[in-house]
Amino acid sequence: MxxxxxxxxxxxxxxxxxxxxxxxxxxxxxxxxxxxxxxxxxxxxxxxxxxxxxxxxxxxxxxxxxxxxxxxxxxxxxxxxxxxHPCGTCAMRSGSNAVAGPELRVKGTEGPRAVDASAMPRLVTAHIKACVVMMAEKAADIIRSGSSLSPMGQGCNPVTANRPLTM
The missing domain is CATH 3.30.410.40 (Cholesterol Oxidase; domain 2)
Structure with a gap:
């Protein structure tokens, strides 16, 4: 797995x-x-x-x-x-070796975002489709509102609609 x-x-x-x-x-x-x-x-x-x-x-x-x-x-x-079902080829991380940041923007570019399994920092032990759909919905929220995801490691209550989801 x-x-x-x-x-x-x-x-x-x-x-x-x-x-x-x-x-x-x-x-x-x-x-x-x-x-x-x-x-x-x-x-x-x-x-x-x-x-x-x-x-x-x-x-x-x-x-x-x-x-x-x-x-x-x-x-x-x-x-x-x-x-x-590859993932993590453009992993969302913090730091200088990250390809995509918390807003899923591809570093070093103006507009492209990684909004698919490539941005997943780790492979999940499940079919990745549900995770990709969740990421796409969150990316749409980010793009519409201009807000970003919270830093990795800071959990949230996914039931609370206004809070960001973390990977």
Whole structure:
């Protein structure tokens, strides 16, 4: 749920007609391959149990010939993909290394704001859609009213409409 590998967003050029380059850098942390390898092996171990004999056919993928860790790792790298829910690429933070500030403005620019999962400082242990909707609603409030979010670490009562929400 909380990957250790991290991707990045890079510009291909200064021109807006070029899409950014977004390498996800999956499996750069070796712990991820260990987890995935275990996730591939456990169902096979369960299917190999005697009570499963009437239901079991030949293994289709990766195939019974794939047993070595390196072979399974290669199969995992070739065939798996992300669920495309990246976040934190333009994380809202305080300090000099922050990309977006408390008003979700992209630092060093005049107008752009990061109002999506890229501004999330950390990945939540849930589907990120609800968090993105909340951020977008709060950003709309900020843009309309000119007020900003409270500093990180200062909680609030989300039921109170006039108070800012913090990440």
């Amino acid at each position: 909380h990957p250790k590998s991290g991707g990045e967003v890079r510009l291909r050029s200064v021109g807006p007609q070029h899409s950014p380059r977004i390498p996800f850098n999956c499996y750069t942390d070796p712990r991820h391959l260990l987890t995935m390898r275990e996730g591939f092996r456990r169902p096979g171990d369960l299917a190999a149990q005697n009570p499963m004999d009437p239901f079991r056919g030949n293994e289709l993928a990766p195939g019974s010939h794939v047993n070595a860790d390196a072979d399974l790792d290669g199969y995992i790298r070739r065939t798996t993909m992300t669920a495309h």
